[in-house]
Amino acid sequence: MTHVERAARVASVPLRVAVFSHGTVAPPAARAYRDELELFTGAGRLGYDGAWVRQFHFRHRDAPDRGGLPSPFVFFAALAERTSTLRLGVGAVTLPHEDPVRVAEDAAVLDALSGGRVELGVANGGGPETFDVFAPDLVDADREHRRAAFDGRLARLLGALRGESLGSGTALLQPDGAALLDRVWDATLTAESAEVAAARGHGVLVGTTQTVPAEVTAAAYLAALPDGVTPRVALSTAIYPARDRETALREARDGIEAKYAWGETFLPPATTLAEKAASLNLHYGTADDIAESIASKPYSRFATQLNVQVDDGYRDVGARADALALFAEQVVPRIGGVLAHEAVAA
Numbered sequence: 001m002t003h004v005e006r007a008a009r010v011a012s013v014p015l016r017v018a019v020f021s022h023g024t025v026a027p028p029a030a031r032a033y034r035d036e037l038e039l040f041t042g043a044g045r046l047g048y049d050g051a052w053v054r055q056f057h058f059r060h061r062d063a064p065d066r067g068g069l070p071s072p073f074v075f076f077a078a079l080a081e082r083t084s085t086l087r088l089g090v091g092a093v094t095l096p097h098e099d100p101v102r103v104a105e106d107a108a109v110l111d112a113l114s115g116g117r118v119e120l121g122v123a124n125g126g127g128p129e130t131f132d133v134f135a136p137d138l139v140d141a142d143r144e145h146r147r148a149a150f151d152g153r154l155a156r157l158l159g160a161l162r163g164e165s166l167g168s169g170t171a172l173l174q175p176d177g178a179a180l181l182d183r184v185w186d187a188t189l190t191a192e193s194a195e196v197a198a199a200r201g202h203g204v205l206v207g208t209t210q211t212v213p214a215e216v217t218a219a220a221y222l223a224a225l226p227d228g229v230t231p232r233v234a235l236s237t238a239i240y241p242a243r244d245r246e247t248a249l250r251e252a253r254d255g256i257e258a259k260y261a262w263g264e265t266f267l268p269p270a271t272t273l274a275e276k277a278a279s280l281n282l283h284y285g286t287a288d289d290i291a292e293s294i295a296s297k298p299y300s301r302f303a304t305q306l307n308v309q310v311d312d313g314y315r316d317v318g319a320r321a322d323a324l325a326l327f328a329e330q331v332v333p334r335i336g337g338v339l340a341h342e343a344v345a346a
Contacts (some may be wrong), residue, residue: 002090004184008302008306009222009225009231010110010222010231010233010302010303011140012176012245013231013304014172014304015292015303015304015305015306015329015335015336015337015338016049016050016108016266016304016305016306016331016338017048017049017182017305017306017308017328017332017337017338017339018048018049018050018051018052018087018089018131018241018307018308018339019039019040019043019048019050019052019053019226019307019308019309019310019324020054020089020235020236020307020308021036021039021051021052021053021309021310022053022054022056022068022069022309023036023053023054023055023056023068023072023075024030024065024068024311025069025070026068027067027127029067032055033069033075035077035317036053036069036317037075037078037079037082037126039264039320039321039324040079040083040086040277041082041083042321042324043086043324043327043328044085044086045155046182046324046325046328046329047128047155047325047328048086048130048303048308048328048339048341049086049087049303049339050086050088050089050119050336051076051079051086051087051088051089052089052090052091052119052121052234052307053069053072053089053090053091054068054069054078054091054092055068055069055071055072055092055093055094056068056069056070057070057071057097057129057130057133057134058129058130058133060129063144063321065075065317068220069172070187072090073090073106073107073109076090076110076111076114076118077087077113079287080110080114080117083271084115084164085117085336086116086117087099087118087119088114088115088118088119089112089118089119089121089185089231089234089307090107090118090119090120090121090328091119091121091185091187091205091234091307092122092123092185092186092187092205093120093121093122093123093219094122094123094124094125094126094130095123095124095153096124096125096126096131096134096135096138096149096150096153096321097126097130097131097133097134097135097151098134098153100153100154100156100157100160100248101157101160101166102154102267103122103157103172103174104157104161104177105174105182106158107161107177108161108173108174108175108176108177108180108277109175109196111177111179111180113150115206116179118180118183119185119203120159120180120183120184120185121144121184121185121186121187121205122154122176122184122185122186123187123205124146124150124187125148125187126138130280133156135149135183137234138293151234151332157295158181158184160173160177160179161173161177161180162178162181163176163178165178168244168335170210178215178314182198183203184202184226185197185202185204185232185234186200186202186204186207186282186310187205187206187207188206188217188221189207189212189217190211190212190217191212191216191217191219192220193217193221194217194218194220194221194224195220195224196221196223197221197222198221198223198224198225198226198229199224199226199231200231200276201225201226203232203233203238204217204218204221204232204233204234204236205233205234205307206218206233206235206236206299207236207298208237208238208282208309209238209280213299214281214297214299214302215297215299215301215342216296218233218299218302218303221233221300221302222302231304232304232305232306233302233303233304233305233307234303234304235299235302235303235305235306235307236298236307236309237281237294237306237307237308237309238282238283238308238310238312239280239282239283239284239289239308239309239310239312239327239331240255240282240283240310240312240313240314240323240328241284241285241286241290241322241326242286243286244285244286244288244289245255245285245289247282248285249273249274249277250283251315252277252282252284252313252314253313254313255275255311255313255314256273256276256277256282256312256313257273257276258308258312259280259312260276260279260280263280267279267280274295281297282312285332287326287327287331288334290327290331291330291334291335294306294325294331294335295331295334295335300335306335306337308324308327310323310324330344
């Protein structure tokens with residue numbers, strides 16, 4: 001598929017805009033989770049298409065004041081009761097840590113409760129602590145072994161959703177999850193994993209930090225996608241609005257430094273704060289600055305959905321909500337995105 005053909009295929013799909021949160025919390029967790037629920041509910045009123053969360057397990061002794069969201073289905077059950085049209089995107093369940101049939105059950109129950117609003121993202125990967133707790137047989141496994149384990153779990157998940165017999169008897173998934181098969185997404189870091197996702201007919205979740213440039217991952221996906229399958233490329237889009245770019249960098253400094261330190265081993269080399277922001281694909285400054293920055297990136301032409309992130313550098317949840325409002329009201333019209341305006345009544 002040529003460059004022009006890939007662009008034309010993406011251009012035929014309206015550009016949706018959703019909110020993505022890493023769900024990083026500080027104690028008390030109850031307050032933090034309620035804040036996230038309010039943030040997403042407000043995003044629904046602004047017309048955002050969906051709410052996406054990342055699954056993170058555990059607190060750590062060296063960072064006792066930070067944690068994440070280990071149970072996205074439980075969280076989304078609460079959000080489903082507060083909204084009526086907002087898509088509920090799990091981005092993503094790390095399958096090597098999970099029983100795939102239980103994931104299928106949780107997703108199917110949430111889909112039934114929410115009226116068919118679940119978007120089910122899955123991911124390979126994990127760290128030493130999570131493998132030690134959930135999958136000790138994979139602690140010392142090499143990349144190929146872990147990939148095979150993921151593929152096996154994914155096959156079991158998809159088989160359960162398709163209605164295949166579970167175990168050696170006549171057990172079937174309850175409730176039926178077949179509708180979710182058209183709403184599965186793979187978290188991808190490389191061109192190879194994107195090609196595999198395309199062959200499955202899945203969507204791809206492309207993060208702000210990739211082992212290869214995001215446009216390489218997205219282009220590989222589109223080139224491998226079978227004819228007749230609608231492209232689904234969700235691109236994480238970190239923003240930090242301010243009255244000018246210098247102010248944005250100054251206010252977001254701590255968040256930029258922390259995020260870059262986390263990914264320094266695989267991110268492009270950077271010394272200045274502006275270079276680090278660029279390596280993190282952070283769009284910052286005025287609404288015009290943000291719109292121009294997004295439009296200028298080579299990966300943007302491949303996106304069918306922008307997953308807007310307002311996680312790093314913000315002083316509080318109110319500032320994050322204000323950033324989402326500015327993006328919806330001033331940036332989206334400039335970049336040709338589509339907000340689900342019927343969601344205003346959610």
